[in-house]
Amino acid sequence: MAKQLNIRNDEVYERAHRIAADMRKPVTEAMLTLLRSYKPRLPTVEELTPAQRAEYEALRALSREAAKRKRSGATSNHDDMYDEFGLPK
Template identity: 40%
Template structure:
């Protein structure tokens, strides 16, 4: 057996267990698949141009500002419901 990774999170355990039940894979394989998929995003990001990286950071900064200005108790779903109709089209 290789090295071990312990994640002490009820939410992570429930998600991994549910995905394992749905896919029929062992929990360890589900977690490894998720980590590989997430890790691939970082490898892809390393290939971005400086302009693309700057654009991504500008979008993230705008998201942080928007989050900081959200009223307490307002969820992302609430905001999306105001912006888009039932078919996902802008109001």
């Protein structure tokens, strides 16, 4: 049995049906066509230019180096700096 996907957003539902009507296909078939043709906005690492790849690798190395210097018990929790409304104390 096929799995079911429930859409709980009116805009998504309306757009899906409008696209299906434009494509003259059932909604499921139209959405499958769109999903198969989907390309992420950011290139994968393999798709980077040599310059982009070098910058990416440099940032990764910097991140690994910074991770080595993390203090034990250090967190990103800054609750002591803000009141109960999220405003600076």
